Amino acid sequence: MAADRPAAGHIHPPTEIYEVSRAKIREFAEAVGADSPAHSDPAAARDLGHADVIAPATFPFLVVHRASSRVLSGPEWGLADASLVHTAQRIVPTRPVRAGDRLAVTLHVESVRRLAGRDVVRMRGEVHTDGGEHVVDTFMTFTAGGPDEKETGR
Template identity: 40%
Template sequence: MVNLAYAGRTYPPTAPYAVGREHVRDFARAVGATHPAHHDVAAARALGHPDVIASPTFAVVVAQRAEAQLIEDPDAGIDFSRVVHAEERFTHHRPIHAGDELVTVLHVDGIVERAGLSMVTTRCEIAAADGEPVATVVSTLAVRGPEQPVRGPEQPTGAPA
């Protein structure tokens, strides 16, 4: 099960993530974002941006790199094979664009257990290398507990499986 003591934990800032122009373009193609500012530098600059801008959900790429600190922490007790994303919310302070160097601080805002399911809520504060806030990503992961034996209709509760 998930270690409840991790609620309230804050991880150190990640190493900077360099947002590449092709990363932005590839992600935009993958999610079907067709606005020219996601693909064409001239179109983005015409809108006042220094380079192509990422589609809004691109922030998940950066956030998941930070969330890996929790997922890969053996003492956290999270078996990723038992994880389902329950919710994800984005708050953008400014667009992410190619050329950004982004640093993320991961906060474990809460862990709640119910009926063998742990709900883990994390918050990733993404900032430019100079500290300028860029985005906040709040995720809730549902972590299933250990498998329970399945009982058939002919097996009363309490009978050996």
């Protein structure tokens, strides 16, 4: 891990906008077998009170993963993709993601510690629209490195 890596409390600024399409929601829903018509049919979604088709609950991780992969493998963290293991995930929506959403992710570093020779990083990926509306919080835990990796000061 990089010597001056971010610590608890660090905030990575909002990412570029990810625009959610009906086609992506449908593709994702099919990939996880979520068969509610609200994932594919705008009229069915409207009948349930949604402005457009809605995504399954774990869809936001797609958006957050793009952000967290870039940040963790970038110069600030220096964690190679291959050494990262995703060990826990929590998703707390304010509302479902829906088609037409223009989403950005702000990553908050919640904690960084060493456990059994590995780095354990907890982050909160706060997903919001480009208008500032909060959509969902995703809490992720990753571990990286190993006992054979020379550590820098912790």
